[in-house]
Amino acid sequence: MGEIKRIGILTSGGDCSGLNVAISGVVRAATAKGWEVYGIHDGTEGLTKEKLSYEVLTLRNFSDTPWAKTAGSYLGSLNKGVNPDLMDETAQRFGNGVRALKLDAVIVLGGDGSMSVLQYYCEKADIKMIGIPKTIDNDTPLTDLSIGFRTACQVCMEAIDNIETTARSHHRAMIVEVMGRDAGHLALQSAIAGYADVCLIPEIPYTLDGIINKLEQVKATGRSHAVIVVSEGIKTEKGEILSSAKNMVGEKVHGGIGEYLTNLLNNNYTGFQIRSTRLGHTQRSGHPIFSDRILASVFAAKAVELLAEGHTNVMVGLTNGQLVAHPLKEVVAAGTSTVQLTNPYIKAAQILGMYIGEI
Ligand code: F6P
DSSP: OOOOOEEEEEEOSSOOTTHHHHHHHHHHHHHHTTOEEEEESTTTHHHHSSSOOEEEEOGGGGTSOGGGGSSSOTTOOOOOOOOGGGHHHHHHHHHHHHHHTTOSEEEEEEOHHHHHHHHHHHHHHTOOEEEEEBOTTOOOTTOSOOBTHHHHHHHHHHHHHHHHHHHHHHTEEEEEEEOOTTOOHHHHHHHHHTTOSEEEOTTSOOOHHHHHHHHHHHHHTTOOOEEEEEETTOBOTTSOBOEEEEOTTSOEEEOOHHHHHHHHHHHHOOSSEEEEEEOGGGGGOSOOOHHHHHHHHHHHHHHHHHHHTTOOSEEEEEETTEEEEEEHHHHHHHOOOOOOTTOHHHHHHHHTTOBOOOO
16 A cells, blocks of 8 residues: 555544544544545535535644534534445545545544445445444444444433433333434443333333333332333334434434333323433434543544554454454444344343343
8 A cells, every 4th residue: 555645534424422533533643644634524425526525634623623522523424325326426426536635545434334335435436444433323333332322321311310300200201212223222221321210122022011010110119200211213012113204315214212102101001191202313412421532532543553554444443442443344244233132231231120121
């Protein structure tokens, strides 16, 4: 591989907290090596639109404003889905954009979907890429953690704590619907940290009777309120995943199961009044907590180090406390990392007395 002089960086997919920490980390590490960094606007769009959209990022970008420590993506990100029929055409445009800007490699901050799409574009267009995993869903494979997950857990845990106060005042059972798409990591970990009574995740089937039994157990202990955490990707009793929106290529975005279960429970059970709250996109916008700032910083440093050593087409990851680099093809082949039944958090939730479905 030739010597690196200029790299691009972009954020792709749903935003999360810690992206700006990673962007600033890449700029700091790359600048120290004498490289130029081009920040690409709005995910791949900045390179695929007719008029390229980007800005040169330097250390000055971080001296005047505190944006590097805030949530969101300074560069902009897109979560609009991808039309499979346009993949090859877009790959070509992407490659042309990279070459027009004379970028020697591109660092991509993305989740499982973006890694797969960008790996395809980069392979097709012969572009060198390093992936950095980020998503509140924590479903990027081959890494124990993705940037943004723990801050989202913090947001959910604090919401659960807050909701519990009103649940207690009104002797209610409150349902809290959290994101996560088809993976239950966010629901499971925030439910444990928030001392929820029930946690339902897409990976484990549940029954209405199971929820009601748990609520009755809560009452039997003398407590007159309860908290139920549900992941947006769980199914109704008819096996349907609910959605309340579509992305720009027509794919459904999950959401609405909390409200649905509230009606079902209120119609079938009078032991508690039930209400529900959907946390929605607030989960993507908490101020980055320590563990995300350190993760984003070390991932950024590792990505630049890998490029400097001549490695490309890999994703950085964290496995058993070690920073690792996995070939992007292996990451894509591994698919989505959902909650395995051997996950120690499941056992812990059960031991703590939570109803987590029928296992
Ligand atoms: O993948 C991140 C995520 O926040 C999911 O948890 C959620 O289902 C989805 O994105 C929401 O997407 P949008 O930003 O299109 O509403």
